[in-house]
Amino acid sequence: MRETPAGSLLQVFVTETYRIDLAGTSVDPLLTRLAAACHRLAAEDVAGQAWSKAKTYQGYTSYGSILDLTVIDPAFVELRQLIENQTLTYARCLELDLQGKVPKLYNMWINILDPGGGHTGHNHPLNAFSGTIYLETPPGSGDLDLEDPRQPFLMHAPPRRADAELFRKTFISVTPKRGTLLLWESWLRHQVGVNTGNGKRLSISFNLDM
Template sequence: MAQIDSLFVTRLYRAALAEHGKPVDPGELEAACLSIAEDDEAGQDWCEENGFPGYTSYASLTDLPWRFPIFADLVKVLDKHVASFAKDLEFDLADKKIKLDSLWINILPEGGIHTSHLHPHSVISGTTYVAMPTDTSAIKFEDPRLAMMMAAPSRTKGARAELRNFIYVAPEVGEVLLWESWLRHEVPMNMAEDDRISVSFNYGWE
């Protein structure tokens, strides 16, 4: 009888933030995100100059855990989730560690999108979700083999998840998603009237 195995698995980690350590209050985190966005003129200017819809602190602020204690609390929890995921990935870290490299806010208004991208120079990337209005966009992950499938037919409508070219994940407020940083992803257009708010981050190997 034929044997068919799955090779070169792509892992996606999904959990409630509260699964590791003290819960982070989503309301307090949302208030902090909105307050920073309102005061961050450099970030607002960058978004306008680069045609980024809404707001991101990615290019302007590198010290969120210092500015608001809730971000410091968030990092402590994220460290535990990332350590758990790194263990699942069976990384041989030798005498180095997976450490936080960057942490930033994303506020995506109605009609806003975040085009397809990956996170170079990092090992594990992820997002935790602060405000997810009804009908807001799910995050979309792309099969990393897609560019090599020039002559392949499309998959059937009911294809198993591990065989699809794209996977959509609709997380809830208070959840965290983690993936290896080479995995291409995007946020399709936010169709909700309210803002979609998240905090994203990268961890490197040091």
């Protein structure tokens, strides 16, 4: 019997996210300024405190109270430029046809997540790119969990082995640290893991469009 030649795998429909770690770089002083501004706003934003409580958010978020952080503190203006520049780099890595446009920040909001807090699975409709920059990440304060977007269609698909390659898994957990900036396309479903530590996690999330 003749030997059959080995076949090959063709990777298709790849989902690529983007990560850059900024602690210890020239951006580090901005991280410190952003953290200070976030804590100041969390203490002063009575409307945001009330909104967070009404939505049972375990901690504080400015999502429902402050429309434009850039008018409050110049550190957020610098952050906007950083986010837009990094997102343009990400879009080019993805070989997207931007048709002469560049990603522009649509909104951003502060998240201070208390121990026991998390955020269930969701995506960000009506945006092109989304992401988070992490400013304080105490031990155990929660990962970002990414979900295979094909999950609803995996009918009768055997589960992946526990030791499967990262790109073959259907759920991936990303552990951020101070200064980590993560970007993904807004359709990608994700969730914030429960803060099982003793400290508060501070981050700023954002959306961009074209």
